Amino acid sequence: MRKGSVKEVLAKIKYDPRENESDYYIVIEHRGAYGDVKKIPVEMIELGHGYFFVGEAQIPYHRILRVVKKNGTVVWETRKL
Template sequence: MRKGSVKEVLAKIKYDPREDEGNYYIVIEHRGSYGNEKKIPVEMIELGHGYFFVGEAQIPYHRILRVVRRDGKVVWESRKLRD
């Protein structure tokens, strides 16, 4: 797994020319639905300061559970899942 904050990992995926953001997705905890997870392709998100955006929706970074490559390899995982 990569080290750093989820925002740092996503910025590397989105802005490093050696990466293809189309090869990644994030898994978020869907608000209001305990245990309900949702996959979002990284290419659909815009990074902000304390939030990321999917269209008009503003979602805090702490809702991200993991960042995953399309081949299934987890490249970042929330501490709350590792503890």
């Protein structure tokens, strides 16, 4: 399941022509509040160096808890869970 950093996994999903980014979403911890999580479709994010962007919002990669395929398959999960 966990192969590489979350940024590497997201880059593969977004830029590999064999992948369809609309098939994936990320689960993030919102503002570090335990239990306050949000789902964001991968197609809505732009990758940066230490952060990713959703519109104007800049969010650090360490807030990502997991990357999930819409069929429920977890493709990456943080070790801190």
